Amino acid sequence: MVDLKSQYEKIKEEVNASIQDVLENNTYINGPLVHQFQADLEKYLGAKHVIPCANGTDALQIAMMGLGLQPGDEVITADFTFAATVEVIALLQLTPVLVDVNMNNMNISLEGIRKAITPKTKAIVPVHLFGRAANMDAIMEIANEHNLYVIEDNAQAIGSNYTDKNGKKSKVGTIGQVAATSFFPSKNLGCYGDGGAIFTNDDNLAHIIRGIVNHGMYERYHHDVVGVNSRLDSIQAGVLKAKLPNLDAYNLARKTAAKKYNEALSVNSNIVVPSFDFNGDDHVFHQYVIRITNGKRDALLAHLQEKGIPCAIYYPIPLHSQKAYADIRYKEEDFPVTNQLCKEVIALPMHTELDDEQIKFITDTVLEFLK
Numbered sequence: 001m002v003d004l005k006s007q008y009e010k011i012k013e014e015v016n017a018s019i020q021d022v023l024e025n026n027t028y029i030n031g032p033l034v035h036q037f038q039a040d041l042e043k044y045l046g047a048k049h050v051i052p053c054a055n056g057t058d059a060l061q062i063a064m065m066g067l068g069l070q071p072g073d074e075v076i077t078a079d080f081t082f083a084a085t086v087e088v089i090a091l092l093q094l095t096p097v098l099v100d101v102n103m104n105n106m107n108i109s110l111e112g113i114r115k116a117i118t119p120k121t122k123a124i125v126p127v128h129l130f131g132r133a134a135n136m137d138a139i140m141e142i143a144n145e146h147n148l149y150v151i152e153d154n155a156q157a158i159g160s161n162y163t164d165k166n167g168k169k170s171k172v173g174t175i176g177q178v179a180a181t182s183f184f185p186s187k188n189l190g191c192y193g194d195g196g197a198i199f200t201n202d203d204n205l206a207h208i209i210r211g212i213v214n215h216g217m218y219e220r221y222h223h224d225v226v227g228v229n230s231r232l233d234s235i236q237a238g239v240l241k242a243k244l245p246n247l248d249a250y251n252l253a254r255k256t257a258a259k260k261y262n263e264a265l266s267v268n269s270n271i272v273v274p275s276f277d278f279n280g281d282d283h284v285f286h287q288y289v290i291r292i293t294n295g296k297r298d299a300l301l302a303h304l305q306e307k308g309i310p311c312a313i314y315y316p317i318p319l320h321s322q323k324a325y326a327d328i329r330y331k332e333e334d335f336p337v338t339n340q341l342c343k344e345v346i347a348l349p350m351h352t353e354l355d356d357e358q359i360k361f362i363t364d365t366v367l368e369f370l371k
């Protein structure tokens with residue numbers, strides 16, 4: 001699904017030098033590279049504060065802890081996403097409230113959010129799924145109207161731009177009160193292990209979060225709040241620092257590949273390709289996901305695997321149907337889109353090193369099978 005080896009070859013010297021530097025200087029934890037990468041990312045995003053941490057799941061959890069959410073508070077998020085989002089809500093003994101998504105952008109449904117709001121609702125967690133920005137204008141409007149926090153799950157959309165209704169451009173992940181991202185190797189900005197970060201423009205929240213990631217300490221050995229241990233190590237920061245200047249080019253390469261996939265695949269009426277019809281939002285194609293509408297999705301998956309073409313189903317089971325998150329509050333008729341997507345979606349290989357020949361082989365194989 002991804003080709004990180006070829007990407008590494010192009011940044012090898014800088015990455016190797018960073019790793020060597022960490023080893024020579026024994027700056028494994030909280031070394032200068034962590035601070036440099038943090039500053040570089042703040043500048044790139046136009047965010048006041050980036051707080052690096054150990055992974056994207058921690059970043060989500062710490063963001064919720066930082067906002068002071070309390071057991072029983074309701075947090076609205078999408079039914080169609082990776083489980084990390086709902087997992088941390090449940091771990092903190094908050095009440096997850098799953099809502100359906102839109103068919104066109106596969107992101108959280110505004111109508112779903114509106115229907116789910118109760119007096120106990122405290123936050124909305126939009127996920128910019130597969131790299132496409134959620135409808136942040138409307139989400140912020142609903143949140144402001146009901147006095148709710150917005151925590152952006154930006155694990156799949158780093159570098160994506162959002163243009164609001166006044167024409168103001170910002171990076172996805174800098175619009176809500178706080179955002180979480182992941183630097184898992186296959187993400188658009190990935191390190192060579194685990195990593196994550198929290199972004200916010202709120203000075204006070206940033207201060208609280210800097211303590212939480214470090215055992216609740218604001219002064220050495222003074223534990224003011226219950227925290228966690230969640231750090232980005234210096235070697236990973238070195239990898240990320242070398243990759244960040246290439247992020248826009250990486251995202252452009254993904255977009256270009258997606259466009260080529262779309263051109264080839266849209267000739268078949270049983271394939272629904274992702275729309276390039278953007279309305280202020282932007283798509284950085286963390287995944288290239290199509291829908292197969294003639295019931296042959298699973299057969300296509302098996303066929304592609306047989307032909308040696310990596311592919312995957314993101315996501316095969318709606319969160320409301322997962323054992324860990326099932327709840328009598330959820331009714332099947334509330335999730336028609338997620339239920340349909342789980343049966344129809346398939347992700348094709350997507351990374352920065354895809355060439356025309358590979359795309360042609362993949363699309364020819366898909367079209368030949370669905371003919």
Ligand SMILES: *Cc1c(COP(=O)(O)O)cnc(C)c1O
Nearest residue numbers: 055056057082084155156182184
């Ligand atoms: C990858 C991902 C996460 C979690 O990131 P990790 O670094 O793997 O913990 C959270 N949310 C979404 C939507 C993701 O894709």
